[in-house]
Every structure is written in C-alpha cells, then in structure tokens.
Amino acid sequence: QQQVKQSPQSLIVQKGGISIINCAYENTAFDYFPWYQQFPGKGPALLIAIRPDVSEKKEGRFTISFNKSAKQFSLHIMDSQPGDSATYFCAASSAGTASKLTFGTGTRLQVTL
Amino acid sequence: NAGVTQTPKFQVLKTGQSMTLQCAQDMNHNSMYWYRQDPGMGLRLIYYSASEGTTDKGEVPNGYNVSRLNKREFSLRLESAAPSQTSVYFCATGRTGGSPLHFGNGTRLTVT
Numbered sequence: 001q002q003q004v005k006q007s008p009q010s011l012i013v014q015k016g017g018i019s020i021i022n023c024a025y026e027n028t029a030f031d032y033f034p035w036y037q038q039f040p041g042k043g044p045a046l047l048i049a050i051r052p053d054v055s056e057k058k059e060g061r062f063t064i065s066f067n068k069s070a071k072q073f074s075l076h077i078m079d080s081q082p083g084d085s086a087t088y089f090c091a092a093s094s095a096g097t098a099s100k101l102t103f104g105t106g107t108r109l110q111v112t113l
Numbered sequence: 114n115a116g117v118t119q120t121p122k123f124q125v126l127k128t129g130q131s132m133t134l135q136c137a138q139d140m141n142h143n144s145m146y147w148y149r150q151d152p153g154m155g156l157r158l159i160y161y162s163a164s165e166g167t168t169d170k171g172e173v174p175n176g177y178n179v180s181r182l183n184k185r186e187f188s189l190r191l192e193s194a195a196p197s198q199t200s201v202y203f204c205a206t207g208r209t210g211g212s213p214l215h216f217g218n219g220t221r222l223t224v225t
Contacts, residue, residue: 009153034213043117043203043216044156089155099144099207099214100171103155 006104019077023090119217136204145187
C-alpha cells in the first residue's frame with residue numbers, strides 16, 4: 001500500500017519557468033511533510049518541510065503548498081535553474097519516537113537552457 | 114564533521130553470499146534508519162533504531178538483520194544475498210519524530 005503518491009514521475013522545465021510536483025497522502029496521522037532533493041551519487045538532502053498548521057511555506061525559490069482537507073501537498077520551484085535538475089522526493093511522517101518517513105516514488109526534474 | 118558515513122560505497126555479491134553494510138554518524142542523533150532505493154519505488158524503510166539498544170522492522174525487512182552497536186553505529190546484514198536485494202542502500206539519522214533525516218551517500222549493491 002503506497003501511502004504517499006507522487007506525480008509526475010519526470011518533468012522538463014525551461015530555465016526561468018515554474019516546476020510543480022504534487023503529492024497526496026492517505027494516513028491522517030501524518031503531521032510532518034518534508035521534501036528532499038537528491039543529486040546523482042548522493043543521498044537525499046532536506047530541501048524544505050511543512051507541518052499541517054500552515055497552508056504554505058516559502059524558502060527562497062521553493063514553496064510548499066499544503067491542503068489538509070484534500071490530503072495533498074505540492075512543491076513549487078520558481079525561476080527554475082539548471083542547477084535544480086535533480087530527483088525530488090516528498091515524504092510524510094507522524095510524531096513519535098522515530099521519524100519513520102514514508103517517501104513518494106520521486107520526480108526527476110530536468111531544467112533546460 | 115563527516116555527518117553520516119556509509120561503507121562500502123560499492124559492492125558486488127554472488128547469490129548466497131553474506132555481507133554487512135556499515136553506517137556511522139557523528140551528529141549525536143538518537144535514531145538511525147536503513148532505507149533501500151529502487152527505480153520507480155522511492156525509498157523504502159528496511160529497519161530502524163529509535164534509540165541505542167532498540168531496533169524495529171520497517172516496510173521491507175525480509176532478508177535483512179540489523180545491529181545497533183552503540184549510539185554512533187548501525188549496521189545492516191544480508192545473510193544470504195538474493196538478486197532482489199540489488200539496490201542502493203541509504204543510512205539516515207534523526208532526532209525524534211517529526212524531525213528531518215540526514216542521509217549518507219549510499220552503498221550501491223549488486224547481487225548476481
């Protein structure tokens with residue numbers, strides 16, 4: 001059972017454009033929603049995260065939008081740059097003694113010149 | 114300050130061989146995790162250790178064992194490797210629930 005569904009699987013965006021990646025979750029106990037960025041040969045690294053008490057969080061060119069009633073959240077990358085080309089994973093977890101993150105299947109983003 | 118260190122970086126095994134993947138952290142985090150990453154499937158949790166002395170199964174524990182040696186080290190053992198265990202394995206650490214995980218750079222394992 002896939003608890004976090006991510007789309008699209010791949011995305012090509014022109015430099016300066018907006019990249020949008022969507023995720024939907026099923027478990028209403030989830031209360032922490034991070035996005036990870038992964039470059040080839042490296043481990044995932046935290047990009048930005050949100051908790052369900054806010055509907056939006058922005059850090060530089062990266063914004064998370066969160067819709068609790070729809071159980072959906074999305075990552076927006078404004079003014080996309082070639083250096084943003086990477087694989088992006090959404091994830092979710094619930095409070096507890098361990099951050100057992102459940103990951104989406106990933107989106108491979110390519111930003112072209 | 115290395116963060117999360119995984120060894121080895123690459124490994125090729127024959128079916129039935131055993132090996133141990135090592136993970137060490139210097140972040141003073143209580144929790145440690147082993148994930149596997151396969152194309153189109155994201156990262157799936159194999160085992161985790163919420164604190165020193167405890168371990169628990171994740172989503173895909175079959176064929177694996179773990180040892181939390183001390184607060185810094187968490188190892189993953191494949192007793193009898195199978196081709197289905199060909200994957201990239203990531204170790205991660207974190208504080209408590211609802212906090213970020215910090216990942217190592219992975220071990221790429223091929224089982225022939």
